[in-house]
Amino acid sequence: MLGLIRWTFWITVWVLMAAVFHYTLPQVDIVRITDTYEKRIDPGENKLFWAQADIGTDGTVVNRDVFFIQTRRAKGDVMVYRNEDTGWSWPPYFKFDTSNLQAEAGDLKSSEAAPRYAAIKHYGWRNEFLTIFPNAISIRPVEGPDAAKGIPWVNIVILTLFAAVVYGIWVRWRRFRMARLDPTLEAIEDDFAEKSDAVSRWFGTWRKKK
Secondary structure (H helix, E strand, O other): OOOHHHHHHHHHHHHHHHHHHHHHHHHEEEEEEEEEEEEEEOOOOOOOOOOOOHHHHHHHHOOOEEEEEEEEOOOOOEEEEEEEHHHHHHOOOOOHHHHHHHHHHOOOOOOOOOOEEEEEEEEOEEEEOOOEOEEEEEEEEEOOOOOOOOOOHHHHHHHHHHHHHHHHHHHHHHHHHHHHHHHHHHHHHHHHHHHHHHHHEEEOOOOOOO
């Protein structure tokens, strides 16, 4: 039973950690921008997946106008991105140029007859049920739908550092357990076994002898 609980705990921890990394690390999509617009948003139960009011505006206002970028991917499916400042909050992209980014996106709009493609770097998820959108970080024009997305150096560095930290903690924990915990637990088990044996012998003296 303890083994099942331990495995369930660690699987849950790693799944949550993977979800955090998948949500916050940057990704790149090659898309054709079809439209840009601004919409009044009243974040409710999904407010965790919205950023914040633009830096310099009144952050106490609950509802606010949010920029959106409508796109169509090379395979034909639609993707909509929000365009919000992240400021100094999490995730730490330090994005302050929402209006400029919206202008760049508007300049790259194109039709199906005369397509122009762009690489949108973003973080976050798209979920229709929860009404959440990935947040666009940057936009750059590319030659076509098959353009290279580039090597994700940021993701590689962050994941490598994370793996190194986890490995370092695991090594130190293993050494501590072998040097301190295991001998202590073995001593406790030996003492418990010795006392249990003594109790069994004592009860044996009360048995009726034939």
